[in-house]
Amino acid sequence: MTLTRSFKATVIARVERDTEFRDALLREGVECLLSGDVDTGKAVLRDYINATIGFENLSEATNTPPKSLMRMFSQRGNPQAKNLFAVISHLQTQSGIHLEVRAVK
Numbered sequence: 001m002t003l004t005r006s007f008k009a010t011v012i013a014r015v016e017r018d019t020e021f022r023d024a025l026l027r028e029g030v031e032c033l034l035s036g037d038v039d040t041g042k043a044v045l046r047d048y049i050n051a052t053i054g055f056e057n058l059s060e061a062t063n064t065p066p067k068s069l070m071r072m073f074s075q076r077g078n079p080q081a082k083n084l085f086a087v088i089s090h091l092q093t094q095s096g097i098h099l100e101v102r103a104v105k
């Protein structure tokens with residue numbers, strides 16, 4: 001059987017070389033949260049954080065312990081809106097993109 005790279009390593013490699021993919025990953029995570037698919041949104045944002053800033057750096061930026069952040073984005077995590085929006089705000093600043101919410105019919 002052939003060995004393959006882990007999903008996490010594949011995402012990290014793609015984020016490092018493809019800025020459009022990196023931006024789309026952040027956008028997709030936030031869109032999932034806003035559409036009510038919280039579990040998928042947290043999973044996508046967890047992958048994004050691991051592939052970009054990392055939980056240690058995010059911890060320093062948001063004044064939230066890294067273990068709390070990891071728990072917040074875990075499958076069983078239940079982040080408070082205040083903490084979640086602080087993280088999203090910092091990720092936007094760090095990435096240099098600004099996400100907007102628009103009403104669409």
